[in-house]
Amino acid sequence: MQEKNISANNFEQCQKCSLCETVCPVMANNPEYGGPKRSGPDGERYRLKNGIFYDDSLKYCLNCKRCEVACPSGVRIADLIQQARIDFNRRPPKLRDMMLASTDQMGPVASAFAPIVNFSLGLAPVKGLLDVTIGLDHRRTLPKYSSETFVRWFNKHAAASQDSFRKHVSYYHGCYANYNYPQLAKDFVAVMNAFGYGVHLIERERCCGVAKIANGMIEAATRDAKINMAAFRKSISAGRDIITVSTTCTMTLLEEYPELLKVDNGDVKAHINLVEQFLYKAIASGEVKPVWKEGWKARAAYHCPCHQERLGLGIFTTELLKMIPGMELIELESNCCGIAGTYGFKKENFKVSQMIGRPLFDEIAAVAPEFVACECETCKWQIEMSTGVAVKNPVSILADALDLQKTSELNSL
Amino acid sequence: MPINNEFDVIIVGGGITGAGTARDCAMRGLKVLLIERHDIATGATGRNHGLLHSGARYALKDSESAEECIRENKILRSIASNCIEDTGGLFITLPEDADSGFGLDYQTKFIDACIKAGIDAQAISPEEAREKEPSVNPSLIGAVVVPDGSVDPFRLCAANVTDAAMHGAKILVYTEFLDFIREGDTILGVKVLDTRTGLKAEYRAPVTVNAAGIWGHGVAAKAGIHIGMYPAKGALLVFGHRVNNVVINRCRKSADGDILVPGDSVTVIGTTSTKVPFEECDNMEVTPEEVSLLLREGCALCPSLASTRILRAYAGVRPLVADDSDPSGRSISRGIVCLDHETRDGVKGFVSITGGKLMTYRLMAELATDAVCRKLGENKLCETAETPLPGSVDGRIETVSKRFEGKVSLGQKSAAGRQGDLVGKLRFDSEADRQLVCECENVTLAEIKYAVAELGVTSLMDLRRRTRVGMGTCQGTLCIRKAAKALAAALGDPSLEGKLAADYLDERWKGMRAVGWGDTLREMEFMQRVYKYEKPYSYDEI
Numbered sequence: 019m020q021e022k023n024i025s026a027n028n029f030e031q032c033q034k035c036s037l038c039e040t041v042c043p044v045m046a047n048n049p050e051y052g053g054p055k056r057s058g059p060d061g062e063r064y065r066l067k068n069g070i071f072y073d074d075s076l077k078y079c080l081n082c083k084r085c086e087v088a089c090p091s092g093v094r095i096a097d098l099i100q101q102a103r104i105d106f107n108r109r110p111p112k113l114r115d116m117m118l119a120s121t122d123q124m125g126p127v128a129s130a131f132a133p134i135v136n137f138s139l140g141l142a143p144v145k146g147l148l149d150v151t152i153g154l155d156h157r158r159t160l161p162k163y164s165s166e167t168f169v170r171w172f173n174k175h176a177a178a179s180q181d182s183f184r185k186h187v188s189y190y191h192g193c194y195a196n197y198n199y200p201q202l203a204k205d206f207v208a209v210m211n212a213f214g215y216g217v218h219l220i221e222r223e224r225c226c227g228v229a230k231i232a233n234g235m236i237e238a239a240t241r242d243a244k245i246n247m248a249a250f251r252k253s254i255s256a257g258r259d260i261i262t263v264s265t266t267c268t269m270t271l272l273e274e275y276p277e278l279l280k281v282d283n284g285d286v287k288a289h290i291n292l293v294e295q296f297l298y299k300a301i302a303s304g305e306v307k308p309v310w311k312e313g314w315k316a317r318a319a320y321h322c323p324c325h326q327e328r329l330g331l332g333i334f335t336t337e338l339l340k341m342i343p344g345m346e347l348i349e350l351e352s353n354c355c356g357i358a359g360t361y362g363f364k365k366e367n368f369k370v371s372q373m374i375g376r377p378l379f380d381e382i383a384a385v386a387p388e389f390v391a392c393e394c395e396t397c398k399w400q401i402e403m404s405t406g407v408a409v410k411n412p413v414s415i416l417a418d419a420l421d422l423q424k425t426s427e428l429n430s431l
Numbered sequence: 432m433p434i435n436n437e438f439d440v441i442i443v444g445g446g447i448t449g450a451g452t453a454r455d456c457a458m459r460g461l462k463v464l465l466i467e468r469h470d471i472a473t474g475a476t477g478r479n480h481g482l483l484h485s486g487a488r489y490a491l492k493d494s495e496s497a498e499e500c501i502r503e504n505k506i507l508r509s510i511a512s513n514c515i516e517d518t519g520g521l522f523i524t525l526p527e528d529a530d531s532g533f534g535l536d537y538q539t540k541f542i543d544a545c546i547k548a549g550i551d552a553q554a555i556s557p558e559e560a561r562e563k564e565p566s567v568n569p570s571l572i573g574a575v576v577v578p579d580g581s582v583d584p585f586r587l588c589a590a591n592v593t594d595a596a597m598h599g600a601k602i603l604v605y606t607e608f609l610d611f612i613r614e615g616d617t618i619l620g621v622k623v624l625d626t627r628t629g630l631k632a633e634y635r636a637p638v639t640v641n642a643a644g645i646w647g648h649g650v651a652a653k654a655g656i657h658i659g660m661y662p663a664k665g666a667l668l669v670f671g672h673r674v675n676n677v678v679i680n681r682c683r684k685s686a687d688g689d690i691l692v693p694g695d696s697v698t699v700i701g702t703t704s705t706k707v708p709f710e711e712c713d714n715m716e717v718t719p720e721e722v723s724l725l726l727r728e729g730c731a732l733c734p735s736l737a738s739t740r741i742l743r744a745y746a747g748v749r750p751l752v753a754d755d756s757d758p759s760g761r762s763i764s765r766g767i768v769c770l771d772h773e774t775r776d777g778v779k780g781f782v783s784i785t786g787g788k789l790m791t792y793r794l795m796a797e798l799a800t801d802a803v804c805r806k807l808g809e810n811k812l813c814e815t816a817e818t819p820l821p822g823s824v825d826g827r828i829e830t831v832s833k834r835f836e837g838k839v840s841l842g843q844k845s846a847a848g849r850q851g852d853l854v855g856k857l858r859f860d861s862e863a864d865r866q867l868v869c870e871c872e873n874v875t876l877a878e879i880k881y882a883v884a885e886l887g888v889t890s891l892m893d894l895r896r897r898t899r900v901g902m903g904t905c906q907g908t909l910c911i912r913k914a915a916k917a918l919a920a921a922l923g924d925p926s927l928e929g930k931l932a933a934d935y936l937d938e939r940w941k942g943m944r945a946v947g948w949g950d951t952l953r954e955m956e957f958m959q960r961v962y963k964y965e966k967p968y969s970y971d972e973i
Contacts (some may be wrong), residue, residue, distance in 0.1 A: 030672065035957060064873065
């Protein structure tokens with residue numbers, strides 16, 4: 019018998035049961051894509067034999083990780099595919115991909131000229147030009163930039179008061195909340211402050227790197243990862259856990275750093291908390307007490323983002339939202355919305371992206387909620403564009419449903 | 432009973448030696464009949480490491496074999512490029528080898544002997560060895576680089592058979608040798624049985640060549656001739672993927688489990704050497720002791736084998752010509768034995784070619800064909816050392832896969848690797864042809880159709896030998912019904928599907944059972960569930 023009963027080579031644990039293929043949203047919609055089993059564990063054997071067997075169709079994987087959730091053998095299928103793309107795809111990233119991936123380089127520029135950028139990006143001729151020149155699909159509604167970033171706002175209006183709280187957390191806001199939608203981050207600060215937590219920024223926060231990984235910019239992603247990890251360690255040693263709001267950033271920090279970027283996070287992992295998980299636990303244990311607005315009512319549908327499915331933390335979101343009196347929460351079927359970060363922005367993926375999202379869009383139309391509750395920013399873009407139904411982050415829903423004043427008073431006692 | 436007299440030579444045995452002899456005879460213009468009781472390459476030919484020996488292993492104790500090996504090694508590189516892979520090889524010295532007298536002094540002697548035999552052997556430092564082959568045991572104290580490689584014995588055998596047929600040879604598989612047709616002291620031909628139809632037939636030729644490997648002992652016995660053969664069982668394990676990309680050998684006296692060969696999509700460790708009775712040669716089972724021994728020795732070469740999935744175990748029988756004075760069989764020369772039974776035993780029209788090894792099959796075939804030609808009074812020269820085999824005229828995957836139009840699919844690239852430059856014969860006419868049947872080994876329906884139409888396939892085992900269908904991680908669990916359906920349709924009898932699949936899975940099961948733990952055990956459970964599913968209970972019973 020062998021020393022270890024189960025292969026140390028993760029891809030060899032695949033039993034070829036093909037369950038992953040039944041959940042892959044791309045395979046069902048793009049015949050060019052071989053699917054997770056073939057691109058992942060099957061392909062890995064042949065790539066180990068000879069790099070010539072790297073197949074270009076791996077680019078169609080949108081890294082939703084549903085295959086990994088489905089796999090009964092614990093094979094990190096999507097990671098195998100991402101890793102193969104890193105190892106074998108020798109084509110330099112296109113200008114478009116670099117622009118899409120460099121969220122924290124594009125962000126400051128776009129924010130500085132936000133009114134012009136937003137206006138221009140909304141114009142049909144500009145979108146047509148971007149489509150033709152760099153392959154950004156013209157049918158896509160492009161995210162807006164905010165003229166004042168969250169960080170600027172925070173330093174101006176909130177930073178000074180944070181030390182006065184008894185308890186403290188560090189906030190990893192991510193690029194989206196900083197450049198595109200500071201209101202989410204402001205809501206976060208308001209909710210955390212109301213529950214008695216002082217909020218602090220991570221020193222020199224960098225983009226988590228998910229878009230860079232997806233677009234083959236591994237060195238840049240690794241550099242950023244190391245900076246983030248150093249900042250996290252500093253924060254943790256000061257007694258502040260890290261709170262995140264974006265599910266994709268969270269998955270990247272927790273899973274992709276060690277697996278794909280080979281940046282160790284073993285000592286930090288337990289201190290990174292998704293906000294819904296953190297708040298649910300705090301409320302359920304009595305650590306903090308919410309006071310809800312009288313007569314607040316909503317009928318919402320919850321869409322669980324793919325990366326939340328992978329993290330397995332969606333239950334905290336639904337249970338947290340159900341704590342709100344007056345909340346009627348309908349949990350949608352588990353489906354991918356199709357955008358997968360930068361994937362759906364690319365011209366070559368637009369059609370497949372919309373086909374993948376179709377079952378979700380149809381269900382939302384049938385349920386006809388007031389709004390969709392969802393933790394993910396790119397799901398928000400996709401669902402709002404494709405259904406016309408507003409998507410709210412659970413943190414913003416809490417900020418709305420909580421009586422912040424009374425909550426604050428109750429928790430500062 | 433039909434009697435056929437149109438042949439110059441009948442070759443008994445469709446292993447590599449028989450196939451090579453058939454090719455050589457046919458290329459020299461002889462009318463050839465090859466008979467094989469199973470499929471080609473089912474005996475020792477298909478049951479070895481697939482090591483393209485540099486000869487280094489024999490350099491110290493048998494310089495003649497070593498010289499033969501390196502000569503044939505160079506020839507095969509030029510004539511069989513599609514069947515071999517130039518991986519290079521390492522002979523490593525471990526700290527424990529130094530303790531048992533095989534330290535760096537031995538390495539020096541080893542290198543000297545290699546160079547004397549014409550083998551390019553160069554010592555490198557342990558650091559260089561680790562760099563060259565990262566999976567090697569990092570505690571090694573020395574390493575020698577030699578021109579080892581890997582060879583696909585199925586492919587090599589099939590290429591020889593194909594070329595023989597292209598030169599007019601008649602190939603009869605599933606045709607069992609029963610007895611000789613004999614008149615006095617002259618062999619006039621053979622009596623055979625078609626094992627699929629049950630029909631008997633006779634074939635006549637002035638010369639019959641016994642190339643039946645270990646079974647040649649029995650063939651010769653039918654002529655009343657004794658060849659003292661020594662059936663030495665060798666067991667091997669197949670690991671789930673390419674663990675190493677360079678052959679790793681142990682630089683010491685040959686022992687069990689000291690060669691690790693990367694071949695196609697897997698790695699093979701071997702081998703053992705056990706004397707077995709002739710009766711067991713037809714049904715080899717790998718014992719738990721052999722598995723343990725191979726694993727222990729394999730881990731010394733490459734520690735990660737301890738935690739690598741094992742797909743299956745198998746064993747073959749070396750057709751050694753016995754030396755009764757040595758019970759272990761290790762010090763026997765693996766030299767070629769070509770016997771003209773007229774001079775040796777007074778039986779005319781009969782030649783035996785045996786001993787030798789996969790590496791020297793071409794030379795064996797040349798010697799046997801020379802003997803046949805002498806008997807027939809022919810004096811054509813052997814051209815097999817210069818003429819590339821079919822598929823190997825330009826066998827590199829990179830160049831061959833360019834033959835397809837448009838974007839080359841994974842299935843096409845894999846087929847190019849297996850079929851070499853014959854891959855142009857695959858027809859990708861429909862979407863179905865492009866579909867993968869076997870996803871572990873990237874076998875398309877087009878490749879299956881080609882193998883059935885052109886490579887003489889009648890069972891899924893035959894198909895496996897020509898395409899690798901069902902040889903991957905799942906051992907046929909996912910693909911074999913699809914392959915069976917395609918094969919049954921091609922054979923013109925769709926009702927065969929179930930039987931074809933069952934026969935195949937039984938054979939796979941045998942190899943998996945010997946290593947049935949961990950991931951492989953799960954695979955076996957899964958295979959059982961898929962194919963033997965019985966509803967375990969009904970809701971009413973609960």
